[in-house]
Amino acid sequence: MLGSPAAMPFYERVYAAVRAIPRGRVATYGQVARLIGVPRGARAVGWALRALDAGRERVVPWHRVVGAGGRISPRAGGGPFLQRRRLQAEGVAFRAGRVDLERHGVLS
Numbered sequence: 001m002l003g004s005p006a007a008m009p010f011y012e013r014v015y016a017a018v019r020a021i022p023r024g025r026v027a028t029y030g031q032v033a034r035l036i037g038v039p040r041g042a043r044a045v046g047w048a049l050r051a052l053d054a055g056r057e058r059v060v061p062w063h064r065v066v067g068a069g070g071r072i073s074p075r076a077g078g079g080p081f082l083q084r085r086r087l088q089a090e091g092v093a094f095r096a097g098r099v100d101l102e103r104h105g106v107l108s
Contacts, residue, residue: 010038014048015056021064024090026099027106028068046073063087070099 008016013036021027033041049062063086067073072080084094093100 011048014045015060018060018065021106025106026064026066026104028066066099070101
């Protein structure tokens with residue numbers, strides 16, 4: 001990588017941050033945005049993750065990013081079901097339909 005991380009294209013910064021989330025942990029869209037230096041960029045983080053192609057989906061653990069309060073964001077298709085299944089396979093616990101951020105959040 002050449003230059004500073006801020007010089008990287010936005011989507012690449014998002015993907016690098018998401019790859020750094022350990023197995024069994026989650027971060028919110030807002031946390032990822034703040035981590036890459038775009039504090040009001042939560043929605044753009046979602047766009048970046050939605051833009052992943054099939055090849056990149058294998059190396060960017062998009063399922064470890066959840067909405068505020070631990071919500072799995074609604075979207076068309078089986079994405080929410082797949083996200084929940086992948087998180088549960090990593091040992092992530094849900095409480096009242098939300099990820100237990102106190103237990104599994106990267107900042108907890």
